[in-house]
Amino acid sequence: MKEFKHVIADPLGMHARPAGMLVKAVAPYASKITITAPTGTADAKRLMALMRLAAKQGMELTVTVDGADEEKAAAELQAFLAANL
């Protein structure tokens, strides 16, 4: 299992668009990916669940990736979050 943290830089927080892009980015991976915010935990492959976190700028997200392709998935996801959120 891989785990890393990301602090939200986007002033709008995890709004619908980056959440949707995130879902698309992780869809190809078989690993189970969960995102934990101070407001709750969500499956990164589920858009509405991610949006329901209502995660705001400055909140720290803990991302866990668990599965056969976890190395690659975690690396890609980390890059994605740095670029888009």
Added chain:
Amino acid sequence: MKTGVGLPVFPGVSIGPAVVYRKSERTLPVSSGDPAVEQAKFDAARETAREQLTALYEKAKVELGEEKAAIVEVQMLMLEDLDYLDGVAMAIEGGAAAAIAALDTGEEFAEIFAAMDDEYMNARSADIRDMSHRIYDILCGNVGFQLPEGSFLLVAEDLAPSETIQLPREKILAFVTRQGSSSSHTAILARTLNIASLVQANIELEDAENCEILAVDGFTGNWYIDPDEETMAMLKAKQAEAAAARNALEAYRGKESITKSGKKVILAANIGCPEDAEAAIAGDAEGVGLMRSEFLYLGRDTLPTEDELFEAYKKVAEIMGDRPVVIRTLDIGADKQVSYMGLDKEENPALGLRGLRICLTREEIFRPQLRAIYRASAYGNLHVMFPMVASVWELKASKVLCAKIRAELEEEGIPTKEVPIGVMVETPAAAVLAHELAKEAAFFSVGTNDLTQYTLAVDRQNAKLGEFYVPYHPALLALMAHIAKSANEAGIWAGICGELGADPKMQEKFIEMGYTELSMAPGRILETRKLVCESEV
């Protein structure tokens, strides 16, 4: 040619193609009883929805820009959401028809988002509903409401305020409704837009649907489907005559409204939304006597924010400049309902929690509106008035809140101006207590529609009661005389913003009573100024 009659609500002649607006009468497909079949139906509908949204997205990107297109994109993403798809699959497995499963699951999620403590996420519930309604509509074979390219006459059984607000007003030549009354919202909108319109028309929607040309004579109340040559010539002549009469009134543009004996009257406009302020200027209004602020709350899924309200009021204040603008605070309830406020269904909404009563019990609704009004006050000459006042304490409590809000804004460094606070006199209690209210209020404006309804105990939405809705009733006129007298004695002004203020048979009488402001549909101002200037009173 077919012909019939209705109750005319604005004079004039309109001729053009007809569009029939029907409330979505969808045929709900029942479940086939086989979950696998229903799931396949849902999957196919979702594919169609995806195609529709993709096309819409491309169109929006070109015509409206990336930002507006992103709204469509969000719905495309939601269409792929696993939680939504799982929810639908479970409902179908449980025996639901595909259409119902799509709709109910969407509603479940919409409610979750609406209940979140996050304004942005609250607004997403509308996206979810839009998305699930799209699938639902596809499954029900609903083609939606198609509008033609050019202008048209709109025919409907009846139109709710939330429906009229979504219509492209600049394209509508006339409203023809089978129901409604002369004080219903369709009628009010017709008068604001200066378009000949009929309510209670005996027209068959099928006939209107199949006609080439529909004509409405707003002078006589007649309607004609595919008029013959002779009728058409008569209507065209009338149309030209009406245009000539309108031109003749132009002589009164820019003039003061003063009677021959020297009584000066302010002729103001009733408006619903900021765009109407342009109509007020075009009609040569000397102010806005009534801005029905609830229209900013209709036709949407969430409360408008303070900033949205502020922008709307600021726009009106700026358009009207020095001219006074009277904003009536939110008057929701009775015939104007909004689901998102979570108001209980009432046995008797006209006597229920409405107008100022909602505002005084729900400060979270009232406060943003008052803050927005005070913020906008710096940009023009704003007045505020409260609807449905029945007791002096209600006015006092609202004034305390106003003072508090103004002080707050000053403290925040936001400029405000003095906003005169008045009462919309529309309950018999307020009319009888006018001499008491006059000590606390800066002005009165009589809402004759509700005052008539409450004084005579006649429901104004009930078409069958037409003959009992008597706006010239002596009881009403006695109240109106008392209101004007009380205002004059206290040294405040009194005006009329109900339909009666625009009634040429009554205007001289009101001026005699001591009313110094009449507020009406913008299109009526010039003809009223002519009447005032020619009057001896």
